Amino acid sequence: MTYYAFYIFNRQGVCLHYQEWSRPRTVRNEMDDRKMMFGLLFSLKAFVNKLDPTSGGSEMSGQCSFQSFRTNKYKLHYLENPSGISLVLMTDPLTGDLREFLRHVYSTCFTECVVKNPFYQPGQPFTSDQFASALNKAVRTHL
Amino acid sequence: MSIFSLYIVNKSGGLIFQKDFADIARLNTNDALMQASIWHSLHAISSQISPLNGCTGIEMLETSTFSLHCFQALTGTKFFVTCAPRTTGVESLLRTIYEMYSDYVLKNPFYEMEMPIRCAAFDLQLVVAIKGMA
Numbered sequence: 001m002t003y004y005a006f007y008i009f010n011r012q013g014v015c016l017h018y019q020e021w022s023r024p025r026t027v028r029n030e031m032d033d034r035k036m037m038f039g040l041l042f043s044l045k046a047f048v049n050k051l052d053p054t055s056g057g058s059e060m061s062g063q064c065s066f067q068s069f070r071t072n073k074y075k076l077h078y079l080e081n082p083s084g085i086s087l088v089l090m091t092d093p094l095t096g097d098l099r100e101f102l103r104h105v106y107s108t109c110f111t112e113c114v115v116k117n118p119f120y121q122p123g124q125p126f127t128s129d130q131f132a133s134a135l136n137k138a139v140r141t142h143l
Numbered sequence: 144m145s146i147f148s149l150y151i152v153n154k155s156g157g158l159i160f161q162k163d164f165a166d167i168a169r170l171n172t173n174d175a176l177m178q179a180s181i182w183h184s185l186h187a188i189s190s191q192i193s194p195l196n197g198c199t200g201i202e203m204l205e206t207s208t209f210s211l212h213c214f215q216a217l218t219g220t221k222f223f224v225t226c227a228p229r230t231t232g233v234e235s236l237l238r239t240i241y242e243m244y245s246d247y248v249l250k251n252p253f254y255e256m257e258m259p260i261r262c263a264a265f266d267l268q269l270v271v272a273i274k275g276m277a
Binding site: 005022024025033036043044050052063064065066067068069071073074090 | 207
């Protein structure tokens with residue numbers, strides 16, 4: 001299982017954290033990449049709600065939540081919490097369902113190392129060595 | 144029947160065919176046109192944010208209530224179906240639909256490229272193929 005990159009966004013689209021393990025394709029502009037990622041996810045959420053067969057096309061009930069998508073080169077896993085914090089993980093295409101892993105990352109790494117940090121300002125990007133190493137450890141133990 | 148609907152999008156992003164196979168909430172024509180074009184753009188963006196080179200776009204999308212499988216032909220025409228989660232055999236169904244598209248639509252001398260598909264034979268064969276999957 002190869003892990004490529006990891007993003008955390010808040011509800012407003014601010015990228016709170018970005019971590020990469022392997023990214024062979026060079027990113028031309030980092031800010032553009034974050035914005036494109038958030039824009040893609042935002043639009044995918046709306047798209048999925050419209051296309052949901054269990055709710056009428058006209059009611060935006062928001063029952064349907066987008067979980068993951070796969071392309072020929074990578075698979076993107078997505079988890080959004082009611083707090084508005086969304087976690088995005090890009091892995092190789094053959095990976096299975098990583099929702100439990102993302103929930104684990106949110107509850108152990110993010111809540112413990114970031115939210116409980118008294119100096120953390122919500123809505124601001126953060127750099128936390130503890131979070132980065134907790135995430136790396138979670139990735140290694142999950143592999 | 145676990146296949147909900149089929150959409151065919153031409154290479155410019157316009158919807159050229161849409162059919163529902165199950166008794167589900169139907170999108171009205173305008174919404175269907177909009178969603179198909181939105182899908183065309185999302186498909187393109189997904190290959191731009193790829194961490195690796197050579198990404199051709201979203202092939203499968205999973206949500207809590209449905210899955211979406213997409214096949215993009217080399218010409219840029221996209222075929223996508225919405226189905227129940229964890230449905231199997233959808234990839235081969237998409238290939239079959241592509242074959243039927245090339246047989247009943249493209250070989251129809253009255254069909255104009257990139258225009259909406261109005262071929263009775265194509266519709267019939269589609270229903271047979273979808274029923275065969277169930």
